[in-house]
Amino acid sequence: MQRTYKFRLYPNTEQWKKLDDTLSTCRWTYNKMIEFLKKNKEKFQTRNDLNYFLTELKESESWLYSCHSKMLQMISTQIDGAQKAIMQLHKNGHKTGSLKFAKYEEYRTFIYNQSGFRITQNMLYLSKIGKIKIILHRSIPENTCVKQVMVIKSKSGKWYTCITYDLDVELPKINLTKSTGIDVGIKNFAYDSDGHQTPNPLNLQKMLKPLARVQRKIARRQIGSQNRKKTMRFYRIIHERIKNRRKDFLHKISTQYAKKYNIVFVEKLQKLNMVKNHKFARNILDSSWGIFTKMLDYKCVVIEVPAKNTSVECSRCGNMVPKSPSIRIHRCNVCNLILDRDHNAAINILKKGLEIFGITNYDIMLPQELWEVTPVKIPERSMKQEEVTGRPVMVHKQIFEYKS
Numbered sequence: 242m243q244r245t246y247k248f249r250l251y252p253n254t255e256q257w258k259k260l261d262d263t264l265s266t267c268r269w270t271y272n273k274m275i276e277f278l279k280k281n282k283e284k285f286q287t288r289n290d291l292n293y294f295l296t297e298l299k300e301s302e303s304w305l306y307s308c309h310s311k312m313l314q315m316i317s318t319q320i321d322g323a324q325k326a327i328m329q330l331h332k333n334g335h336k337t338g339s340l341k342f343a344k345y346e347e348y349r350t351f352i353y354n355q356s357g358f359r360i361t362q363n364m365l366y367l368s369k370i371g372k373i374k375i376i377l378h379r380s381i382p383e384n385t386c387v388k389q390v391m392v393i394k395s396k397s398g399k400w401y402t403c404i405t406y407d408l409d410v411e412l413p414k415i416n417l418t419k420s421t422g423i424d425v426g427i428k429n430f431a432y433d434s435d436g437h438q439t440p441n442p443l444n445l446q447k448m449l450k451p452l453a454r455v456q457r458k459i460a461r462r463q464i465g466s467q468n469r470k471k472t473m474r475f476y477r478i479i480h481e482r483i484k485n486r487r488k489d490f491l492h493k494i495s496t497q498y499a500k501k502y503n504i505v506f507v508e509k510l511q512k513l514n515m516v517k518n519h520k521f522a523r524n525i526l527d528s529s530w531g532i533f534t535k536m537l538d539y540k541c542v543v544i545e546v547p548a549k550n551t552s553v554e555c556s557r558c559g560n561m562v563p564k565s566p567s568i569r570i571h572r573c574n575v576c577n578l579i580l581d582r583d584h585n586a587a588i589n590i591l592k593k594g595l596e597i598f599g600i601t602n603y604d605i606m607l608p609q610e611l612w613e614v615t616p617v618k619i620p621e622r623s624m625k626q627e628e629v630t631g632r633p634v635m636v637h638k639q640i641f642e643y644k645s
């Protein structure tokens with residue numbers, strides 16, 4: 242298993258310039274390689290071909306020797322990976338183009354693989370650049386083999402490094418009684434089968450006003466002026482802030498689940514299809530459930546189950562209850578189960594997940610209190626009101642209604 246930590250770098254002015262120069266060199270080399278690919282379109286260029294081209298390039302451009310050699314080789318590895326990814330996408334029926342030249346703004350990373358770096362308590366030594374101040378807020382265990390150091394310039398101009406090292410851990414045994422199903426949505430970011438709900442923080446939506454303000458400002462500035470550049474930087478800082486808040490939230494919620502449960506079942510989302518509905522597209526993209534699943538995946542065990550009928554089926558009797566997305570309550574005519582629609586879906590996801598392990602007797606698996614709640618009759622009026630506003634009233638508790 243590999244683990245990657247991200248740290249902030251604090252270069253001085255001289256180092257800052259060196260880092261920027263290295264980035265420029267890498268970008269130049271990258272673009273040269275892309276040019277080479279475009280010229281030799283008829284044949285697929287492998288990583289070896291690209292490396293051979295690099296050696297030739299170095300002969301004519303001797304200044305390239307001022308960069309760590311393996312770092313430049315990593316560019317060909319990156320391009321090779323990108324090419325293969327494009328081919329795979331094409332095979333899967335997606336629309337694909339070819340690799341493009343990288344602009345200054347877009348090219349923001351370079352990689353030291355296996356060699357050319359050394360990490361001490363508060364310094365990161367990079368070959369041909371020097372010792373840069375770093376604050377290790379997390380300790381990298383001694384005697385571990387650091388595989389890779391990636392240097393990143395963020396959009397707002399801060400420098401970061403991602404340090405990857407090998408980690409040998411024994412995978413823990415899974416206790417199936419510590420399992421849960423999670424239904425993700427726009428209104429509630431996550432609703433699990435135990436009835437805990439987490440509202441969607443909608444980070445982007447909250448920042449739309451400041452973003453619009455800055456965008457207006459940019460539009461007023463003259464193209465190419467220093468003031469416009471300054472405002473653009475501010476615009477990127479806001480975007481970075483949104484990204485950081487989103488990530489912080491996702492880390493917190495995924496850690497919470499990973500601590501509580503051994504195994505988490507989630508729906509397999511067809512996100513691209515959902516984004517096509519542009520009414521919700523922005524919120525869906527802002528929610529980033531994909532990153533949430535990825536984070537969960539390295540913190541505990543995540544299994545994706547097919548999404549078919551999870552929100553329609555009754556989680557108690559299996560009756561189909563079709564409903565439009567605006568109806569927030571699941572009501573079954575057959576067994577009279579009344580539940581928040583997301584909660585019902587979450588239980589269905591848990592059921593589907595446990596079926597994979599051959600468990601069909603859910604009552605034992607589900608938390609006891611779920612089946613021991615005393616039936617409560619909900620006044621009709623409050624229910625109607627709820628459907629109009631679409632705001633779930635039931636929090637953390639399940640309310641069942643029985644026919645007398």
Ligand SMILES: [Zn+2]
Pocket residue numbers: 555556557558559560573574575576577578
């Ligand atoms: Zn039912």
